[in-house]
Amino acid sequence: MAGAIISDVPGKLNVAARTLAAGAGGYLLSGSFAVVTKALLPMEPRDAGLLATMLAFIVFTVAVLYAYAVSSARKAMVGIFVPALALFGLVFLVGGGS
Amino acid sequence: MKNGLRQSMAWLHTWSGLLLGWLLFAIFLTGTVAYFRQEITVWMQPETHHSIPGPDSAAIGMEKLAEIAPEAETWSISLPNERGNTLDVGWRNPDDPPGRRGGHRETLDAGTGDVIDARETAGGNFLYRFHFELHALPRNWARWIVGVATFFMFIAIISGIITHKRIFKDFFTFRPRKGQRSWLDMHNVTAVMALPFHLMITYSGLLLFMSTIMPFAVEGRHRGPPPDRGEAAIVEVQRDARPLTDVTPLLQKARTEWGQAVGRITIYEPSSPDAMIELAPLRNHDLTSHSGSGSNGVERMTFDGHSGELLESTTGRRNDSVVTKVNNTFGTLHRARFADTGLRWIFFFAGVAGTVMVGTGLSLWVSKRAVKNAKAGKASLGFRLVERLNAGSVAGLSLAVTAYFWANRLIPAGVANRADWEINSFLIVWALAAVYAFLRPVARAWIEIAGATAILLIGLPVLNMVVTDSHLFWSVPHGQWIVAGFDIMALLTGICFAYAAWVLTHRKAAPSHARKRPAEAPARAVASPAEGH
Numbered sequence: 001m002a003g004a005i006i007s008d009v010p011g012k013l014n015v016a017a018r019t020l021a022a023g024a025g026g027y028l029l030s031g032s033f034a035v036v037t038k039a040l041l042p043m044e045p046r047d048a049g050l051l052a053t054m055l056a057f058i059v060f061t062v063a064v065l066y067a068y069a070v071s072s073a074r075k076a077m078v079g080i081f082v083p084a085l086a087l088f089g090l091v092f093l094v095g096g097g098s
Numbered sequence: 099m100k101n102g103l104r105q106s107m108a109w110l111h112t113w114s115g116l117l118l119g120w121l122l123f124a125i126f127l128t129g130t131v132a133y134f135r136q137e138i139t140v141w142m143q144p145e146t147h148h149s150i151p152g153p154d155s156a157a158i159g160m161e162k163l164a165e166i167a168p169e170a171e172t173w174s175i176s177l178p179n180e181r182g183n184t185l186d187v188g189w190r191n192p193d194d195p196p197g198r199r200g201g202h203r204e205t206l207d208a209g210t211g212d213v214i215d216a217r218e219t220a221g222g223n224f225l226y227r228f229h230f231e232l233h234a235l236p237r238n239w240a241r242w243i244v245g246v247a248t249f250f251m252f253i254a255i256i257s258g259i260i261t262h263k264r265i266f267k268d269f270f271t272f273r274p275r276k277g278q279r280s281w282l283d284m285h286n287v288t289a290v291m292a293l294p295f296h297l298m299i300t301y302s303g304l305l306l307f308m309s310t311i312m313p314f315a316v317e318g319r320h321r322g323p324p325p326d327r328g329e330a331a332i333v334e335v336q337r338d339a340r341p342l343t344d345v346t347p348l349l350q351k352a353r354t355e356w357g358q359a360v361g362r363i364t365i366y367e368p369s370s371p372d373a374m375i376e377l378a379p380l381r382n383h384d385l386t387s388h389s390g391s392g393s394n395g396v397e398r399m400t401f402d403g404h405s406g407e408l409l410e411s412t413t414g415r416r417n418d419s420v421v422t423k424v425n426n427t428f429g430t431l432h433r434a435r436f437a438d439t440g441l442r443w444i445f446f447f448a449g450v451a452g453t454v455m456v457g458t459g460l461s462l463w464v465s466k467r468a469v470k471n472a473k474a475g476k477a478s479l480g481f482r483l484v485e486r487l488n489a490g491s492v493a494g495l496s497l498a499v500t501a502y503f504w505a506n507r508l509i510p511a512g513v514a515n516r517a518d519w520e521i522n523s524f525l526i527v528w529a530l531a532a533v534y535a536f537l538r539p540v541a542r543a544w545i546e547i548a549g550a551t552a553i554l555l556i557g558l559p560v561l562n563m564v565v566t567d568s569h570l571f572w573s574v575p576h577g578q579w580i581v582a583g584f585d586i587m588a589l590l591t592g593i594c595f596a597y598a599a600w601v602l603t604h605r606k607a608a609p610s611h612a613r614k615r616p617a618e619a620p621a622r623a624v625a626s627p628a629e630g631h
Contacts, residue, residue: 034315047421049315068110
């Protein structure tokens, strides 16, 4: 079963890269998403934070699924870390986690 | 491509489920049992079993408080209900330190008002706490560990849904198969039948942990200013010797207003001319509002303590936003505090389904690989480790919880730190079972641990008969269904374990059959690759 996604590249490295993208990348992506979304939502900060966090868990989940679903580990890394870092940059633009 | 997606999701399902599967099993099992934590605590204090509530329980509580706490500035009475048969009274004297721990408490017989000296017990509360804070770990670490496990569970569920292509068909047209149920059947059945529950319970579990595991956008919980009762303590309280009004008509009034029984009575300044009686409903039956601490509802009715005149009636409902209400709803659903006993049973059985789903999932991982290993003639270290850990964690935990209840009955009532010893018994038995699983052939370990669990569970009502006088032959005729319900559930669960042990032994006893079984597994996997694990 595992063969389907690790046949093209060295197996353990492939899985490790996808897991890094899923775990660290997914967490960075969803955490940044929560902060940025909170800043953009036109509602009370408390509600905005709550809604953004509720959605962030979904974003994290989708990121993890994506990391293992795409055809290569490279796609997984790029597809998650690029938006994650972009959103992380926006965190400073919207004024940090407060 | 579609097939590729299914395969990669099957892989993700397998590993996200396996990695922390043993922990998820423990979380699911203790959480499921914790739906009845109050009832379990009742069972674990047999001294309280003869307390049989009557219509005058509230008045009995008031009388007793007037007798034992005449100087108090507040009294509180938790009335007996479908989840507890005693009167739990508390009071606070003017010189008591503020805060939750500053008061005094007693458990009273709801029929006679006598103080009950119940044994110290960790009760259902230990299992409830273990469910999300484990044991003996710094609280924040434990919450992180359980939070990460919860996220793994969520990933396993979503990837499992994607993998399982017949999900909607299975959900609406479930037909039990005629043949012997395999692990796969049981895994799918328990997963699909209670899928809405699994999704709800896991996602809401994540939300309950949000300030620990995803705190970046979360504002601190808004706490309103504490109720202002400070002045009364400063001003010299005027004494008023008149007895308080009869609470029975007040309870009646509140019951009519709320459509449910009163759970708690609080009396402010019981001995002053300004005495006030405040009633709170038993449950928070509004899904969207946060009930704060405890399980009482948010509505309040306040009466003059002497005239019995209604002073104020509040719904307690804050003007919460939609987002807050949605978040509250997830939390309320998770804890099922709104649920009456009937609905609580449905949550319980959904939780049982989840527990079985995780347990059979873990077994599936092993039985799938056992085929390959049998062909190759050797097993990897990882395989052998998982195989043993499964027996120790799945069967072993069941044994440990049972041992916890035995310890409750066997440790003498007066022993110091006996609540700790109940918990220690649980931990020691779990550890011993885990070690045992490594020492015995794995199939034997399963049978023996499951068999021991069966014997101890079935023996629990028997033990209860020997060491207490509130056994089934007493509790059923006296209508003490909390006590009887526990014994009956122990008996039924014990029979399930005995059946499981019997099935496992049966397989073992027929080696030719056992040989054949592994060959069936891949055949089925080929027949429905989407169900693969």
